[in-house]
Amino acid sequence: xxxxxxxxxxxxxxxxxxxxxxxxxxxxxxxxxxxxxxxxxxxxxxxxxxxxxxxxxxxxxxxxxxxxxxxxxxxxxxxxxxxxxxxxxxxxxxxxxxxxxxxxxxxxxxxxxxxxxxxxxxxxxxxxxxxxxxxxxxxxxxxxxxxxxxxxxxxxxxxxxxxxxxxxxxxxxxxxxxxxxxxxxxxxxxxxxxxxxxxxxxxxxxxxxxxxxxxxxxxxxxxxxxxxxxxxxxxxxxxxxxx
Amino acid sequence: xxxxxxxxxxxxxxxxxxxxxxxxxxxxxxxxxxxxxxxxxxxxxxxxxxxxxxxxxxxxxxxxxxxxxxxxxxxxxxxxxxxxxxxxxxxxxxxxxxxxxxxxxxxxxxxxxxxxxxxxxxxxxxxxxxxxxxxxxxxxxxxxxxxxxxxxxxxxxxxxxxxxxxxxxxxxxxxxxxxxxxxxxxxxxxxxxxxxxxxxxxxxxxxxxxxxxxxxxxxxxxxxxxxxxxxxxxxxxxxxxxx
DNA sequence: CAGTGGTCTAGACCACTGA
DNA sequence: CAGTGGTCTAGACCACTGA
Numbered sequence: 001x002x003x004x005x006x007x008x009x010x011x012x013x014x015x016x017x018x019x020x021x022x023x024x025x026x027x028x029x030x031x032x033x034x035x036x037x038x039x040x041x042x043x044x045x046x047x048x049x050x051x052x053x054x055x056x057x058x059x060x061x062x063x064x065x066x067x068x069x070x071x072x073x074x075x076x077x078x079x080x081x082x083x084x085x086x087x088x089x090x091x092x093x094x095x096x097x098x099x100x101x102x103x104x105x106x107x108x109x110x111x112x113x114x115x116x117x118x119x120x121x122x123x124x125x126x127x128x129x130x131x132x133x134x135x136x137x138x139x140x141x142x143x144x145x146x147x148x149x150x151x152x153x154x155x156x157x158x159x160x161x162x163x164x165x166x167x168x169x170x171x172x173x174x175x176x177x178x179x180x181x182x183x184x185x186x187x188x189x190x191x192x193x194x195x196x197x198x199x200x201x202x203x204x205x206x207x208x209x210x211x212x213x214x215x216x217x218x219x220x221x222x223x224x225x226x227x228x229x230x231x232x233x234x235x236x237x238x239x240x241x242x243x
Numbered sequence: 244x245x246x247x248x249x250x251x252x253x254x255x256x257x258x259x260x261x262x263x264x265x266x267x268x269x270x271x272x273x274x275x276x277x278x279x280x281x282x283x284x285x286x287x288x289x290x291x292x293x294x295x296x297x298x299x300x301x302x303x304x305x306x307x308x309x310x311x312x313x314x315x316x317x318x319x320x321x322x323x324x325x326x327x328x329x330x331x332x333x334x335x336x337x338x339x340x341x342x343x344x345x346x347x348x349x350x351x352x353x354x355x356x357x358x359x360x361x362x363x364x365x366x367x368x369x370x371x372x373x374x375x376x377x378x379x380x381x382x383x384x385x386x387x388x389x390x391x392x393x394x395x396x397x398x399x400x401x402x403x404x405x406x407x408x409x410x411x412x413x414x415x416x417x418x419x420x421x422x423x424x425x426x427x428x429x430x431x432x433x434x435x436x437x438x439x440x441x442x443x444x445x446x447x448x449x450x451x452x453x454x455x456x457x458x459x460x461x462x463x464x465x466x467x468x469x470x471x472x473x474x475x476x477x478x479x480x481x482x483x484x485x486x
Numbered sequence: 487c488a489g490t491g492g493t494c495t496a497g498a499c500c501a502c503t504g505a
Numbered sequence: 506c507a508g509t510g511g512t513c514t515a516g517a518c519c520a521c522t523g524a
Contacts, residue, residue, distance in 0.1 A: 017415070018415045018416070018452070019415075019452045019453075020415060020451050020452035020454075023413075024413050043286075054297075070409070070413050071409070071413050071414055071415060071417075166313075166314070170266075170267045170313050170314050171314055172260070172261045172262075172263055172314060173261065174314075177470070178421060178443070178470040179443060179465060179466070179470070180423040180424075180441040180442050180443040180444075180463070180465035181423075181441055181465055182440070182441040182465070196439065196441070197425070197441075198423040198424055198425040198439070198440075198441035198442065198465075199423050199441065200421070200422060200423040200443075201423075208263050209261070209262045209263035209264075210262075211263075220423070222422060222423035222424055222425070222441075223422070226420050226421065226422045227420070227421040227422070
């Protein structure tokens with residue numbers, strides 16, 4: 001595929017910076033010099049450098065110029081993938097087994113879930129994600145029936161609750177928390193581990209606009225599932241490709 | 244601060260999309276209509292919409308038009324903050340205690356670390372990160388002496404090894420892996436927990452260009468430290484502000 | 487106060503692709 | 506094949522800020 005000129009300018013400097021040829025603090029040519037070097041208009045140079053600044057590879061300061069940025073250890077892109085898709089990518093069979101389902105009346109809603117229920121009922125679900133028939137993760141979920149009326153009659157044979165929700169009521173906001181937790185006795189039983197075994201705990205709340213949709217807690221076997229974030233040329237190139 | 248026109252156009256649609264006023268699949272006006280509505284040039288409209296497309300809020304298709312995108316559950320920005328800075332932001336005292344330090348000769352380098360050592364020696368460090376004098380995380384690290392000659396004589400009283408490295412040999416690539424692990428007996432002792440207690444394990448490898456710099460494994464108390472990722476107006480606005 | 491980047495214009499030509 | 510977005514030009518004025 002043909003590379004546009006601003007992509008070429010960006011990838012030129014991306015390569016120099018990521019290879020270490022240009023070190024943090026080094027100054028880049030000013031836009032006018034690049035205009036002459038690439039024989040193009042200033043807008044094209046500006047587009048390329050703005051993209052590099054967005055990616056955090058360079059810092060731009062008026063009057064002073066443009067400099068290679070120091071890498072920031074904070075803020076990396078982390079893939080929090082769709083479970084079913086991940087399992088299938090590994091070439092394994094994915095399945096979901098529902099363990100429990102009940103409707104919580106208003107009076108049964110815990111104080112912590114008051115905002116989620118927003119005066120209505122909650123659907124409480126528990127289920128197990130399986131890969132090749134073996135437990136991979138246990139999921140506890142509560143869904144606002146007021147926000148998602150159709151959920152009460154939904155069945156999750158074709159898609160687990162998370163995928164069903166994404167398909168029917170796409171969220172606009174999400175907060176994900178990652179921590180470590182020991183498996184409770186009943187959880188341990190479902191996951192085929194000993195009570196207290198270290199698990200990766202992923203909690204997520206989602207909203208559509210200001211309306212809370214769902215809260216979910218997923219417990220992964222500590223050695224069966226990792227989250228990997230990579231920062232470098234490949235991810236920078238991906239970020240660049242979206243520009 | 245004054246908002247530029249392309250920022251205003253972007254934030255207008257960002258608000259409509261994130262509030263749910265515009266739903267996934269909805270079509271946005273074509274660029275020419277926005278040119279008339281905002282009374283500006285097409286480049287300005289294009290810059291705003293390109294930024295929204297980069298942020299993943301809209302999809303643009305030639306001939307077909309521009310549409311509100313479905314939210315993607317995968318790929319969220321996760322803050323993996325600098326430990327010392329995080330602790331100090333909480334208003335606590337941060338300190339680092341070195342537990343062990345030794346130089347591994349070539350013959351002592353494990354096969355897994357061959358690439359890291361690249362034929363040279365490794366410096367092996369263990370240390371404890373403390374908040375208000377209480378253990379927060381245990382760190383095991385190996386550093387390529389060939390890549391970072393100055394490390395042998397470094398002391399970490401003012402900055403822990405991670406900060407020292409970032410200051411002296413900024414990396415250009417990093418890979419971070421997050422999982423759950425039980426504390427080994429000696430690790431548990433340092434962290435003041437029982438052996439096998441669930442901990443969040445963060446492993447990171449960094450490179451400068453193609454040269455490996457360090458491998459580090461950090462073990463956090465399961466309930467003392469969380470990683471939180473948020474996707475929504477605030478993070479979208481931050482991403483937007485970098486555009 | 488002068489150098490640098492930020493933004494914007496009013497066009498143009500083209501590639502892609504769905505009606 | 507026509508509508509839409511992708512890219513680019515050759516300027517312009519301005520805000521900021523460090524020499």
